[in-house]
Every structure is written in structure tokens, then in C-alpha cells.
Amino acid sequence: MAKLAHPREMKRILLPMLALAAGLLSTSCGGHVPAALPKAEAASCRAGGGYESRAAFGYPICQHDYADAGKVCSGKSDCQGGCLFDSVQGPATPVGTAVIGHCQPTAYYPGCYARVEGGKTSGPEICFD
Incomplete structure (x- = not known):
């Protein structure tokens, strides 16, 4: 009998596929996704050290x-972005559990994770797309 994937692993696999499918449906049903940032916004982005990318649904x-992407952290003050615990690393982690966090790599960082403060999960796992 085949072994089923852990529900959190299934979520990690299915979320991007669902986002892609929704994006394809929205564009095929008359929705319009801009091809690029407006020129002034793109110039401002580059001037601020950023680069054009794509978010959920291709926007x-x-x-x-x-710069501190992936660094071990115990809270937001240790990171340029957030200090996160990727709960796919194991079973669901109750709020307040001691964990090892890692600094998020990018400002827009989709996925499922819990925020870390004081070396503990500060809230439930949240999924972003």
C-alpha cells in the first residue's frame, strides 16, 4: 500500500499548483494581469535596491x-525581515513552543510558517500566497 504524504508536505506542494491554476483561470476568463510594473514604480524599485518579480497569480x-536570509534567529529583532519557523520541518507546533527560527530570505515570501519571538512560536502557522 502506498504511503501518503504528511498533510503539511501536501500543502507545500498543492499551494503553488493551486495559485498557478487560479492565475491561469483568471487570465483565461477575461482577467488582466499586468505584464510589468509601471515604469515609474519599476525605476523607484531599482533605485531602492529591489528588482521586479512576480507574486501570486502572476502580478x-x-x-x-x-542579506541575512536563512540566519538562525530568536525573534524579529535578529532579522531584516521576519524570524520564521517553517512548520514543514515537523508536526504542527503549538504556540509558545521553543523553536529555532530562520530569517526570511525575501520581502515577499509565500509559504506556510509560524513567526518566532523570544525563541518561541508567537502564533499559529499561517500560509501566505
Whole structure:
């Protein structure tokens, strides 16, 4: 009998596929996704150290990478962005559990994770797209 994937792993696999499918449906049903950021916004983005990327459903965004991406952290004050615990690392983690966080790599960072403060999960797992 085949072994089923852990529900959190299934979520990690299915979320991007669902976002892609929704994006394709919205564009095929008359929805319009801009091809790029407006010129002034793109110039401002580059001037601020960012670069044009794509968010959920293919929308153009100004993305910023963080220099401390992946660094071990115990709270937001340790990171340029947030201190996150990727709950796919194991079973669901109750709020207040001691964990090892890692600094998020980019300003727009889709996925499922819990925020970390004081070396503990500060809230439930949240999924962003």
C-alpha cells in the first residue's frame, strides 16, 4: 500500500499548483494581469535596491532580498525581515513552543510558517500566497 504524504508536505506542494491554476483561470476568463510594473514604480524599485518579480497569480511586484536570509534567529529583532519557523520541518507546533527560527530570505515570501519571538512560536502557522 502506498504511503501518503504528511498533510503539511501536501500543502507545500498543492499551494503553488493551486495559485498557478487560479492565475491561469483568471487570465483565461477575461482577467488582466499586468505584464510589468509601471515604469515609474519599476525605476523607484531599482533605485531602492529591489528588482521586479512576480507574486501570486502572476502580478508584478517589487521584490527585495535580505542579506541575512536563512540566519538562525530568536525573534524579529535578529532579522531584516521576519524570524520564521517553517512548520514543514515537523508536526504542527503549538504556540509558545521553543523553536529555532530562520530569517526570511525575501520581502515577499509565500509559504506556510509560524513567526518566532523570544525563541518561541508567537502564533499559529499561517500560509501566505
